[in-house]
Amino acid sequence: MKDKQLTYHEQIVPFSRAELVEKLREALSDSRFSHVLRVEQTAIELAGLNHVDPERASIAGLVHDYAKQRPDEDFIAAIKQYHLDPILLDYGNAIWHGVVGWLFVKNELGINDIEVLNAVRYHTVGHQYMTPLEQIVYMADYIEPARDFPGIDEARRVTKANLQEGVAFQTKQTLSYLVQHNKPVFPQTILTYNSWVPQFDLK
Ligand SMILES: [Fe+2]
Ligand SMILES: [Fe+2]
Numbered sequence: 001m002k003d004k005q006l007t008y009h010e011q012i013v014p015f016s017r018a019e020l021v022e023k024l025r026e027a028l029s030d031s032r033f034s035h036v037l038r039v040e041q042t043a044i045e046l047a048g049l050n051h052v053d054p055e056r057a058s059i060a061g062l063v064h065d066y067a068k069q070r071p072d073e074d075f076i077a078a079i080k081q082y083h084l085d086p087i088l089l090d091y092g093n094a095i096w097h098g099v100v101g102w103l104f105v106k107n108e109l110g111i112n113d114i115e116v117l118n119a120v121r122y123h124t125v126g127h128q129y130m131t132p133l134e135q136i137v138y139m140a141d142y143i144e145p146a147r148d149f150p151g152i153d154e155a156r157r158v159t160k161a162n163l164q165e166g167v168a169f170q171t172k173q174t175l176s177y178l179v180q181h182n183k184p185v186f187p188q189t190i191l192t193y194n195s196w197v198p199q200f201d202l203k
Pocket of ligand 1: 064065068097098123124141
């Protein structure tokens with residue numbers, strides 16, 4: 001699949017795509033920068049399959065991991081400054097870079113589009129209610145071409161056939177993984193599970 005480099009028209013972000021890509025290159029390691037480019041392309045592809053705005057898919061795909069390499073102190077300061085749920089302090093970067101990181105996307109990249117911000121906010125833990133764009137970023141992060149884990153082919157097949165079933169598939173796998181490895185489960189992940197998984201007849 002040839003990469004799609006969109007020209008932005010919708011004033012969702014105060015930069016051209018090329019300028020936004022440079023912001024990401026500066027904020028991220030080389031390997032994570034490559035990852036967000038792949039997530040962008042996968043999100044555009046899923047947007048095409050689901051009648052979703054490709055410009056929002058491109059922007060949300062690019063910025064979803066913007067905060068991934070920020071030091072813990074930045075997140076702890078934001079949790080306190082914005083009076084976020086103090087339970088967040090029991091978790092770490094894996095949860096913070098989305099659930100808190102959207103604030104850095106808003107403040108530092110000048111993005112105010114609520115769907116793009118929520119796509120960042122929910123991309124790891126999901127949410128009971130996710131718009132198609134938010135579902136797309138959640139899934140593009142999971143199935144981008146470099147992902148390789150047992151069940152990835154099934155994850156890609158299900159997601160392209162039915163985006164919502166893809167969300168259920170990932171949510172079930174994530175919770176199973178956390179439980180099997182005795183890892184803590186962020187409460188939002190359980191809410192996401194209850195909302196998405198029982199309604200599908202997953203194997
Ligand atoms: Fe992430
Ligand atoms: Fe990611």
